Amino acid sequence: MNDMTQSNLERALKIVGTRPARPDGVDKVTGRALFGSDKSLPNMLVGRVLRSPYAHAKIISIDTSKAEALNGVKAVITCADFEDFPSEFVPNGEMVVNLKDITRNIMAREKALYVGHTVAAVAATSDEIAEKALGLIDIKYEVLPHVLEVEDAERPDAPLLHEDMITIGVEPAPKKASNVAKRVEFGFGDVEKGFAEADLIVEREFTTQQVHQGYIEPHACLASVSEDGQADLWCTTQGAFVVRNFCSKLLGLSAAQIRVTASEIGGGFGGKTVVYLEPLALALSRKSCRPVKMDMSRAEVFTSSGPTSGAKIWVKIGVKNDGRITAGDCVLKYQAGAFQGAPVGPGAMCAFAPYDLENVRAVGYDIVVNRPKVAAYRAPGGPISEYGVESVLDEIAIKLKIDPIEIRLKNAAKEGTIAPYGPKLGPIGMIETLEAAKAHPHYSAPLGPNQGRGVASGFWFNIGGETSSSITINEDGTVGLTLGTTDIGGSRASMAMMASEELGVPMDLIKPVIGDTNSLGFNFLTGGSRATFSTGMTVVRSTREAIEELRKRAALLWEVDLDQVEWVDGHARLIAGDEPKTMSLAQIAKQAGKTGGPIMANCSMNVTGAGPSLGTHIVDVEVDTETGKVSIVRYTAIQDAGKAIHPAYVEGQMQGGAVQGIGWALNEEYIYNDKGQLENAGFLDYRIPVCSDVPMIDTVIVEVPNPNHPYGVRGVGETPIIPPLAAISNAVSRATNIRFNELPLSPPKVLARLMHG
Amino acid sequence: MEYVTPKSASEASQALSQEGAFALAGGTDLLVKLKTRFVSPSVVVDIKHIPNIMTIKQSAEGWWIGAATPCAEIVEHDSLSKNWPGVVEALSLIGSTQIQGRATLGGNLCNASPAADSIPALIAAGATCVISGQTKEREEPVEKIVTAPGMTTLGKGEFIIGFKLPIPKNRSGDAYLRLIPRSEMDIAVVGAGVSLSLSEDGKIEAIRVALGAIAPTQVLLSGLEDIFIGKEPNDDAIQKLVSLAEKACKPINDKRGTIEYRTKIAGVLAKRAFGIALKRANNY
Amino acid sequence: MSKTQVATCINGDTHEFLCDTHQTLLDVLRHELDLTGSKEGCATGDCGACSVMLDDRLVCACLVLGVEVDGKEIETIEGMSSGSGLHAIQQKFIDLAALQCGICTPGVLVATKALLTKNKNPSEEEVRFWLAGNLCRCTGYDKIVRAVLEVAADMRNA
Structure with missing residues (x-):
């Protein structure tokens, strides 16, 4: 019954695979949906944050007395209001976090480690008073030399961010502290032997800049802690339960004392998986015994949330003349920001993962610098490392005069391939996406002058994790679903669709809601492309349990054995008997009171068996050779979704990821001045793609089912941001006959190469 | 307030x-x-x-x-x-x-x-x-x-x-071009405005070229008379316009562009805006 | 600090409110009138999430002072659907999945309605440039542009 490997792929699907209206659609097109900063409470205070003006400074003293004395100020907090923690690593999605670091990131302790680092916060009766109070907080700093780039941070004489940090993963352990937090290595075989067998070896260095997720909704929350320590927190987050756990630890409250309700979330892309304002608002509310609302300005989002790493990487690939790879090797150096935790592990794991290799090695370094601590960003680490590998592969294809899709097909990973990070892969769609790319009319369309066509593939693992959800059959025959993973891009629709498919009742009878942290067991956050896969798994399982219960109730009413009742198209049906007998879900529900009470089911599990998703993108660019400006002329994204529950939202993920990748490739970057201040902390100069920057993004959904999910779902959200970086760089390189190895490909950088080679 | x-x-x-x-x-x-x-x-x-x-x-x-x-x-x-x-x-x-x-x-x-x-x-x-x-x-x-x-x-x-x-005379045309990294929503890295009028026989009677974002203030190019007035525009004159535009540049390096880039683009945009203004003048 | 009294018409209803001179129209809508459908993504006119109509002109509410709107007419996302149901544009955005997280959606819808009032048959390029001030980070704009083009055609044929 509940065998999750039981496949539904053989039977004809009625709902899954169609494109119904999303349940939250009307609220979102009418302005009714409540996002992080859309809620208020009576007697509410405004919380504001004082941030470090220095990139690296020792905090000598903090005097808040003048601010506290200001009329209208109800609470001032500093690091003294938070407990300290020993160093302890806990997994958080595709990243690992350390409470010692987190408590220092939400509120600086010994040192301020980046411009924008929180040093104090106030709650006051108005924004103006709060702002005035910030100006009255007297902080004495001792300014220290700072370091922004990995190559500077690695130097033996570099200023140290953490004087006690000894590199992990190096044997024997270094005696001296450094800014290198960690070394990781993945791979197998003998790369030196592989290179010795190669007919051609290409090695290149690449640079990528720090970029931000760029969600349009700034971080915001509303906290209310009562005199007895009961806390309510409303916030925009990818995971209410994760926020609860962070906050309960940071504030010394029990999990039961904090109820977190996730607002509608205005984009996250990994950036809303950690806490910034939430513990501050709770601490301010606890101190003032009044509700406290906080939100970040756009500038604060850029300076003080969690962008992803800029990086320096080195890639070396050896091939035979027929294009078969003999060895792949890379070294990745990722910026962690002020605290360790760059996504270099996943970056190293997936660098060569689209390929079936005999000799492969990927080494990564996690390096702290005086920038904001990085957070997850859509396939954290993957776009950077795969950009390097896919670029070198393109250069090899040109040198060997092999079609770029053919060279990938020749080396493609497939079922049974040992992935560079260890496991043997199940069925995966690398070959299928490449074949679909080759067959797509885009691939054979003619190119105009100064145009080039680039191709690149991308691999992402996807994850499962702790998940729970529940289903209730209402007495009128409608259905409620309570889900524990934030709906960030339409997952309420896909959950309702799977429940509808299982139950055989129309989707509009099913109402899915996202529960707060008291309504379900722990749910890990929405990230790692896990929501449709993992929450979908619990929805299918709990729905099947509910069906079992519905059959039981029907059997009771008919006074037959359970095995005499089957469930077909939303009805219980008596298998044997003289005449066909059926009872609808609504009829059973109506009599639930006299057959044993309300019908509901829930499911909680630690979901495993996520299926990697592979994608291949094709892009045509046009280069203005006099100005260096690159335009995207045509774009096609192809991806293996396993199974698209709601194809429109799968396409939406592919299109959105592709355009984020376009931004990363062309214009987005953190620009720091020599004082370590971010010069472009706003949408004006950070330059995410606007509507007129991009063409239609054509999509092809390939479906190689994941055998571990009842509908074959893999998860699609992250993979599509991986291929664009290399695909665009390859296209520009082919258009200009100059090999580019630095992002972003902004006009000044491209023109400089066109002028100087 | x-x-x-x-x-x-x-x-x-x-x-x-x-x-x-x-x-x-x-x-x-x-x-x-x-x-x-x-x-x-x-x-x-x-x-x-x-x-x-x-x-x-x-x-x-x-x-x-x-x-x-x-x-x-x-x-x-x-x-x-x-x-x-x-x-x-x-x-x-x-x-x-x-x-x-x-x-x-x-x-x-x-x-x-x-x-x-x-x-x-x-x-x-x-x-x-x-x-x-x-x-x-x-x-x-x-x-x-x-x-x-x-x-x-x-x-x-x-x-x-x-x-x-003014009300433009017959055979006049103007044009403005700017370079931005995206297609919209950016501040000009360089801007170039050109206004010109032609005589009946296609010779340039008047021309003004102004550049933006290449110096602390906008720059009205001087020295155009010798190159253009009373003449039919040709490639050589346009090349001189490009050099004049580049020489007028006293830009800065900042988050929006480098000195080298702005200088180069000033010439490119002056040339392109000139071409558009000329075409418009011929059709006006 | 004394406040200024402002009388305005929002979505057809008269509203009088007291306003600090430094408050923006967006502050007033969101904080004084509880019209939170207009979103604040940047407060500097760079994202378009607060797009509203001010005397029939599309503007960013974050770049208008509250005191400026005395005697003016304002339309926000809350006024788009009539009593009888969703506006055709709203319905099309739902039908074509032209929203993901939904934070930019109110602004995009208000801007789209302004476009289709002015230009009943916009080209893809016209749609893209008209909406260039409405940042969306989820959709890659594809389904938004398709929805606008398709609803424009529907409205022409209606």
């Missing part, structure tokens, strides 16, 4: 002569500066209620464009767009559709950004502005207003009430 809505130019001048007074037209720059605490006015003088400050008029002497007319309204004005396509293009490039609904020529000039899109086009077109003051009104060429980033020649209590543009 006080907010006043004077109904006449003299009332406005009086209000603006107070310490810490700022004029508010479309507000697209001022409100950003308020938000970021870049300025803290004691009084904001909303000049939009003054007669003629939000009107577009054509007369025998030429065009009047009220200084507080939203760009969107100017762009929708067909005959002005036919007369001065380059000027209208330039101001249509200021910000998004939403910004266009509010942004004004007076504001774009008085904000005095080196990268302002409308200014090079207005200078190339030979536009003047009418300045209202406490005691008198004066008229100045647009190139006489900005003295440095954020600085103008406007005195205490003075504000711009409108712009004047």
Whole structure:
């Protein structure tokens, strides 16, 4: 019954695979949906944050007395209001976090480690008073030399961010502290032997800049802690339960004392998986015994949330003349920001993962610098490392005069391939996406002058994790679903669709809601492309349990054995008997009171068996050779979704990821001045793609089912941001006959190469 | 912060002569500066209620464009767009559709950004502005207003009430081009405005070229007469224009572009805008 | 600090409110009138999430002072659907999945309605440039542009 490997792929699907209206659609097109900063409470205070003006400074003293004395100020907090923690690593999605670091990131302790680092916060009766109070907080700093780039941070004489940090993963352990937090290595075989067998070896260095997720909704929350320590927190987050756990630890409250309700979330892309304002608002509310609302300005989002790493990487690939790879090797150096935790592990794991290799090695370094601590960003680490590998592969294809899709097909990973990070892969769609790319009319369309066509593939693992959800059959025959993973891009629709498919009742009878942290067991956050896969798994399982219960109730009413009742198209049906007998879900529900009470089911599990998703993108660019400006002329994204529950939202993920990748490739970057201040902390100069920057993004959904999910779902959200970086760089390189190895490909950088080679 | 809505130019001048007074037209720059605490006015003088400050008029002497007319309204004005396509293009490039609904020529000039899109086009077109003051009104060429980033020649209590543009002669054309990294929503890395008129036999009679974002203020190129006047334009002359444009550059390295890049682009855009203006002149 | 009294018409209803001179129209809508459908993504006119109509002109509410709107007419996302149901544009955005997280959606819808009032048959390029001031980070704009083009055609044929 509940065998999750039981496949539904053989039977004809009625709902899954169609494109119904999303349940939250009307609220979102009418302005009714409540996002992080859309809620208020009576007697509410405004919380504001004082941030470090220095990139690296020792905090000598903090005097808040003048601010506290200001009329209208109800609470001032500093690091003294938070407990300290020993160093302890806990997994958080595709990243690992350390409470010692987190408590220092939400509120600086010994040192301020980046411009924008929180040093104090106030709650006051108005924004103006709060702002005035910030100006009255007297902080004495001792300014220290700072370091922004990995190559500077690695130097033996570099200023140290953490004087006690000894590199992990190096044997024997270094005696001296450094800014290198960690070394990781993945791979197998003998790369030196592989290179010795190669007919051609290409090695290149690449640079990528720090970029931000760029969600349009700034971080915001509303906290209310009562005199007895009961806390309510409303916030925009990818995971209410994760926020609860962070906050309960940071504030010394029990999990039961904090109820977190996730607002509608205005984009996250990994950036809303950690806490910034939430513990501050709770601490301010606890101190003032009044509700406290906080939100970040756009500038604060850029300076003080969690962008992803800029990086320096080195890639070396050896091939035979027929294009078969003999060895792949890379070294990745990722910026962690002020605290360790760059996504270099996943970056190293997936660098060569689209390929079936005999000799492969990927080494990564996690390096702290005086920038904001990085957070997850859509396939954290993957776009950077795969950009390097896919670029070198393109250069090899040109040198060997092999079609770029053919060279990938020749080396493609497939079922049974040992992935560079260890496991043997199940069925995966690398070959299928490449074949679909080759067959797509885009691939054979003619190119105009100064145009080039680039191709690149991308691999992402996807994850499962702790998940729970529940289903209730209402007495009128409608259905409620309570889900524990934030709906960030339409997952309420896909959950309702799977429940509808299982139950055989129309989707509009099913109402899915996202529960707060008291309504379900722990749910890990929405990230790692896990929501449709993992929450979908619990929805299918709990729905099947509910069906079992519905059959039981029907059997009771008919006074037959359970095995005499089957469930077909939303009805219980008596298998044997003289005449066909059926009872609808609504009829059973109506009599639930006299057959044993309300019908509901829930499911909680630690979901495993996520299926990697592979994608291949094709892009045509046009280069203005006099100005260096690159335009995207045509774009096609192809991806293996396993199974698209709601194809429109799968396409939406592919299109959105592709355009984020376009931004990363062309214009987005953190620009720091020599004082370590971010010069472009706003949408004006950070330059995410606007509507007129991009063409239609054509999509092809390939479906190689994941055998571990009842509908074959893999998860699609992250993979599509991986291929664009290399695909665009390859296209520009082919258009200009100059090999580019630095992002972003902004006009000044491209023109400089066109002028100087 | 006080907010006043004077109904006449003299009332406005009086209000603006107070310490810490700022004029508010479309507000697209001022409100950003308020938000970021870049300025803290004691009084904001909303000049939009003054007669003629939000009107577009054509007369025998030429065009009047009220200084507080939203760009969107100017762009929708067909005959002005036919007369001065380059000027209208330039101001249509200021910000998004939403910004266009509010942004004004007076504001774009008085904000005095080196990268302002409308200014090079207005200078190339030979536009003047009418300045209202406490005691008198004066008229100045647009190139006489900005003295440095954020600085103008406007005195205490003075504000711009409108712009004047001539009716172009036959066989005239103007154009404005800017380089931005994206297709929209960016500040110009370089801007170039060209206005020219041709004689009946296709020789250049008059030409003005102004560049933006390549120096602390917009630059009106000098030395064009020898190259162009009385001659039919050819590749050699255009190459000289490119060199003149490049030589006029005194740019800075910043987050939007490098010295080398801006210099190179100034020449490219001057050349391209010249080509468009010439084509328009031939068809006008 | 004394407040200024402002009388305005929002979505057809008269509203009077007291306003600090430094408050923006967006502050007033969201904090004084509880019209939170207009979103604040940047407060500097760069994202378009606060797009509203002010006397029939599309503007960013964050770049208008509250005191400026005295005597003016304002339309926000809350006024788009009539009593009889969703506006055709709203319905099309749902039908074509032209929203993901939904934070930019109110602004995009208000801007789209302004476009289709002015231009009943916009080209793809016109749609893209008209909406360039409405940042969306989820959709890659594809489905938004398709929805606008398709609803424009529907409205022409209606």
